Amino acid sequence: MALVAGDAEPQVIIVGSGPAGLALAIELGTRSIRCRLIERNERAGHAPRAKTTNARTREHLRRWGIADRLAAASPFGIDYPSNIHFVTRLGGPGIARFDHALSCSPERDHRYSEHSQWIPQYKLEAVLLERARSLDSVQLSFGQELVGFEQDASGVTARIRDVVDGSEVQARSSYIVGADGARSTVRDLIGATMVGTYGLSRNYNTIFHAPGLADAHPHGPGIMYWQLNPDVPSLIGPMDEGDLWYFMPTGLPPGARHSEEETLDLIRRSTGIDLPYRILSSDEWIASRLLADRYSRGRAFLVGDACHLHPPFGGYGMNMGVADSVDLGWKIAAVLEGWGGESLLDSYEIERRPAHEYVMDEAQANHALAPNQLVRDGIEDATPEGEQVRRELADLIWSEKTPEFYGLGVVLGYCYRDSPIIVDDGSARAWEASRDYVPSASPGCLAPHRWLEDGTSLYDLFGQGFTLVVLDGAEDDQVGAARREAIATGTPLKILHVPDPALLDTYSASLTLVRPDQHVAWRGEVWPEGLLARVSGRRADETAIAELAACAA
Structure with a gap:
């Protein structure tokens, strides 16, 4: 088995090229720390991942010199209203609206140097990847997977396999970091276990082409529409240029599966708008609250979804992974540069675990009131009684959902x-x-x-x-x-x-x-x-x- 060595030998091996892995590569690379990022899969397509890059993450992008690049990649323009609408159906009556939600307003605010941005995660990843590629000290290895690693007093020896031809090499580094997501190989190899509650809810996320849908409803621009009807309680909203939308029915029973035709029917029924929709992708996701019982062992560390998973309500998950990588990144760099002590690395879990628990509490509280929990009898009736139901529900929504959409304290x-x-x-x-x-x-x-x-x-x-x-x-x-x-x-x-x-x-x-x-x-x-x-x-x-x-x- 070949051993990768020489002048290009990495000081840090990063497993996984999602936002957390790329953020760590950039944080290290901008400090001239040699790192090798390995990724098994091609992260392409319109995967239904995160859509909110929050103010804190964009402040890190500002430090790295790429916040303006992310702004330029905004599919609807940086001034597009980040309004969140609660409606019976996209084609039905409105109930409540949260304007400029999630701190996405581009107006200057003393509290932060960068506002949040509503943008598909794959566009964020493209901006991060471009920055990582520009750094001489960052080596990107796609089509590679971690097989295993061993540690000793001076470093880590990793076994890396080419996913195409099956050949293996060994790579030596000072540290290895698992940014490899919910099914983390690094987590398994250090013997960490996810602890908490699995299966808070079952949901489908569909990306579809919807020509004309933005103009076919009466509610005005927005980034998310909560559809509160007894047929298909769901979330729906525009995702990207080219009339790309996302659709997520909530509270699905165990074992529910939808064919493409059934999904199209759900979209039509939920919106009350019949257009020539076309499904691009669909997948099931399960909301859970899980936290690793340890974030490191020796010279191996976990960041992002490899050590924490929670419902996406509030848009914290991906951003929390970026913050993990910044915290760990500067500390690893300090140790490798000689001005940081080894105990600096011990502070990573001490600092990040309480932050994770705090954010997870908020995300779980937000998840507790999903569209299927907000449906009421008579909610769609075109009667005075129906109007009263919607008014009372609006009061409840404003009371319970304001923290989710205006919770800057959870971010900063x-x-x-x-x-x-x-x-x-x-x-x-x-x-x-x-x-x-x-x-x-x-x-x-x-x-x-x-x-x-x-x-x-x-x-x-x-x-x-x-x-x-x-x-x-x-x-x-x-x-x-x-x-x-x-x-x-x-x-x-x-x-x-x-x-x-x-x-x-x-x-x-x-x-x-x-x-x-x-x-x-x-x-x-x-x-x-x-x-x-x-x-x-x-x-x-x-x-x-x-x-x-x-x-x-």
Whole structure:
């Protein structure tokens, strides 16, 4: 069996080329970390995957220089209204409407540097793939599958098979990461088990060609229409140019199967609109809530669907996988570059697991009220009684579904307050997750964003390593102490002076240390000796933690 070696030997092997795998390749590649991404299948066609690239994911794309490329790929234009309609049928009466849902409005907002975007996942993947291919340190190997791997003290030896001719090679790397989805081979090989509830619901997702459907209904533009009728309660909406739509009947009984003709009939019955529809693809999917009992073993890690699965209500899943890869990516790079300690990698699961559990709680709560749970007797009656039913249902929908469509706090508001590489100043103890996003500079939280007076995004000024945000009132000797420690330890640190008084109110300290992933690591007035060693995982003993916490206070 041949051994892949030499100058091109990867430092990281990534298994899987979905958004999580590509995001990890880009995060590592932009830091000049050699990585090899292997993918068994061709990810082509109109697969019914995610459709929301949320604000946080697009902020990462902005760091990678490709947010504008994703905007250009928007099938209906970046200004297309992200409205969500609740109707009896696409051709029937309306019930409720959520305008500019999911933070997709392109209007500038101080809370984030990039708004969300409604776009098919395959278009996002194309943009990510193009960026990955542009990086000299990223090697893409399609038609390859992981067979197995072994670990030792210095690295991982993976067995990789060509899916066409069956030949195998060995590849050596420092780490291996499973971004290989719900049926993860890497997860099986490290002995991790998915724990939780399987089979919350059974659903079909169909992609179909629907010429003229956008103009055949009275409800106006939107990205999703909840059809609440007793015949076929379902979700339907436009997906891409060329009159491509998606259709998802919900709450199907066990064993239900639909032929192409039966699916066409369901579309016609659910919408009340008869057009020359054509089915492009259909598949069954089962909503579950599952979380891996471990995210790593030794030098092997899991990201994305390989370690968490939940209902897609709220559009969190794919985006959560990208966030996993950013968290793990900068930490692996820091260790390989020599300025991060090995304990830095231990913080990956410590930080991400609570974030996953929080988001999964929200997704499961959203899933609890699907179209089939909202159907009411008389909902379609063209009578005063029918109008009353629809009014009462609208009140319920606004009460129960507002958190799903306007839950920016779920996207931006999680805080790594229990992380061993975060120096708590006491404020994070009072922090609580909220669907309504209130920016906070408490250590562990996402650094509050702001558009500066010259129109620049604050995030655009952050460095690729750590950034020390210096605001009015900071002492020069404290900034100097930070600079000297960074030089002495070889830790990448950018000193960023921001003369914006409004930021001082938000950050509540004249000095704030921001991590490469834009989360706050520490804030205070006096730079503690050894801080960079702590937040980069090189100093994690309990005595040092107590000393730093005392200095921060």
